[in-house]
Amino acid sequence: MTTTITTRESALVSTLRATLRGDVIDRADPRYDEARHVWNGLIDRHPSVIARCADTADVVAAIAAARIHRPPVSIRGGGHQVAGSAVCDDGLVIDLSGMTEVTVDPDTRTARVGPGARWADVNTATQRHGLVTPGGEVSVTGVAGLTLGGGMGVLQRALGLSCDALRSIEIVTADGVVRTASRTEHPHLFWAARGGGRGLGVVTAFEFDLSPLGPEVAMAQVIYPVEEAATVMSAWRDLAPRMPEAVSPEIALWSIPPDPAIPSEMHGAEMVMVVGLYAGPADEGLEVLAPLARLGTPMLDATAVVDYATSQTGPDPLFPAGARYFFKSHFVERFDDDAVAAVLAAGASRPTPQSLVIVRTMGGAISRVGAHESAFAHRGALFNISIDAGWTDPAMDDAAIGWARQGWESLRPHATGGVYVNFAGLDDDADRTSSFGAHAARLDAIVRSYDPDGVLSGAAARP
Template sequence: MTTLDTREDALVATLRTTLAGDVIDRADPRYDEARAVWNGLVDRHPAVIARCAGTADVVAALAAARAHRPPVSIRGGGHQVAGSAVCDDGLVIDLSGLTAVTVDPETRTVRVGAGARWADVNRATQRHGLVVPGGEVSETGVAGLTLGGGMGAVQRAFGLSCDALRAVEIVTADGVVRTASATEHPDLFWAVRGGGRGIGVVTTMEFAARPLGPQVANALVLYPIEQAAAVLDAWRALVPTLPETVSPEFALWSVPPDPELPTEMHGAPVVVAGGLYAGPAEEGLEVLAPFARLGTPLVDATAITDYTASQSALDPLFPAGARYFFKSHFLEHIDDGAAAAILDAGRDRPTPGCIVVVRTMGGAIARVSDDESAFAHRGAAFNVSIDAGWTDPAMDDAAIGWARRGWDGLAPFGTGGVYVNFAGLDEDADRATSFGAHAGRLDAIARTYDPDGVLAGAAVRP
């Protein structure tokens, strides 16, 4: 038996005597399923997975981590593209069972367990005509998206997901359960709003909700790829004229296999333009109408839909187990050079699942001061993500290479910052580009609450 085997056995033994939840080691028949995450490109083999039944189990798991010092990763929804939820030869603190969502419609407060996904939140809040600003795929984990900032379809109207946070329950590396808010442990509260992972284990989040729904207006217009340059120019001119109740998007993608669309169109490269209106639905149709006047549309699917339906519409196009590699840049503006680089990035996409997306920022995001939270990109006007998606492992090099080339081509036009939730694989993550001037403050907070580096492996690695 090797030293590694002995240490793993000791870690597993400790967890089995202290956890109420399941302890899954390499010999467990559930192991392969338990270690799998959303991104099928990630294939890591932890020593043990501690499926926590509650906060007390998190405290116990951290005690085992302090005693045996394995690498540690923290799993919420398991959706982060870099696969940070799972580590090799270490301890996964698995929160995926903590999915409770409770809504107080009187105070518009929503408490969310760290294993919940946005679909869980949307179902609960929409019963009361409320929303918490989430992402664009409802299967995304709430905790991971929020800790990294949380861009989404209503971000200009309501801000990032982390901007809606009012408090968190967090277990720090010393095993102490703390509430972090604007008045309690404000340093931790600052850090969890955009600082990514590794400061502690967040078990519960409390959000402020906003009125919206159940029906919303949503613009979705497809244009022929041959019109890409003209549509992008028209989109750039349209964006400054739209109210903050719209967060306009532009994408270079392929027609999805939607049964409502002609079969012969499926997989064809197209330009996509649109956005959701964060206000009265009937009013939104008029505001969104210009998205269908950027060129000659192939399809104008602008309509009033249920908010929950609009938030889950993309779920089938980003299935769990497919392979993903995302990279992004923040931009202060899109001049002609940046526009050309965006179009270049969208050329020669190796699979229909590869996409280039331009998201508009500003609005409520920019009204939060730079130092109010750890999110370091408040001044950006746009985020451009180059998202490779594919299923065949033989395509790994081609798909990742395509995304890297597009990202490199856009680099001269970016701010130098990247979105931590779209940071490629862990080896691509860089604290300076993810957190900018906030990186030093985040490191100091981590040293305060984790001086021995118990959770160092759970943080974004330089």
């Protein structure tokens, strides 16, 4: 068996080296260990070969090699997805991380974004023109993974999800054909790409609509003592959906990080953190955000006018590459007292200071997109509750993952049954019905139609 595998791998590597302009990194390459690692240090997979594509032609060549040799295939964009789906064991990684170009047309208010770009790349390019597209909350997050899974972020009630801002995609499907998918070209493929996650093909470019915002925005950042958690959480729950849609309020049970901007005596203390960014004129935002500082007695109120791009980089150090992560989430339509109590209980039992429970407000622009207009299946939810374990010591793996799973189970009776595909646990936690709801069957049919042999998706093996 070892000889068979080695021979197969050798043939795959040879094909790739004969056809790709970009780097081909096999197990013997001194760059292999660095190249196979992704943001989540919990992921430790060993692919046969990593094909670092220089352009769309390289992607076509990599897929042709996959059709010939039929290895397991994973696709790496920013490499930030929690489940580590960017890398596979004993297979081919189609690595797009070098394709990071972002081109902005301020006249048409559009941006064309490479599949390896991160939101920091997008924000830097678009903010030169005072424009944004709805991204995430951490600037090192990859554009491709976030968008294909839906794309929740700080602008979601104002501008919708990242996938809602998509105008078109360029995608190489399993037959090696380069297609443009939009509302008018290959509309079924475009429907699936907006929230359908991975398995559709290899997206080589995203075209986003842009909206005016920045460079300065008003942002609320308020820290309350953990002793007031029940009062603050209940008050936030009542306030958040009633705030203007220009705000997407969030609340988290966490520990104060060692941030130089925060007094050192507060570092490490358990806290309730309330945040919100106003997607409108900065000079009016502070008044709109003021109620977020009146939910209890703040330990710290850092609400201020800030630079938008800088505000997106602020959380980056709190989620360092190489640390270990496990996230699971629920969508909730009624955040009642029992659900609040379950969130508080999960927060009280956090296994590490880096772990958190965070509640995000939905509705607004998200809910104005028709329930069946995209593959994202959770438009009717008012909140998303995410239980995010973070730690560094491998000896904590079982405890941290167990805490997240237990907290998720405790919230199940209060949830819709849907989960956010980007926060769905590891691959062995994945449930397509939970992730895609009533859209799962249509999504699977579209995947099979473009990849009937399961070259990229394994679709042929699905029932």
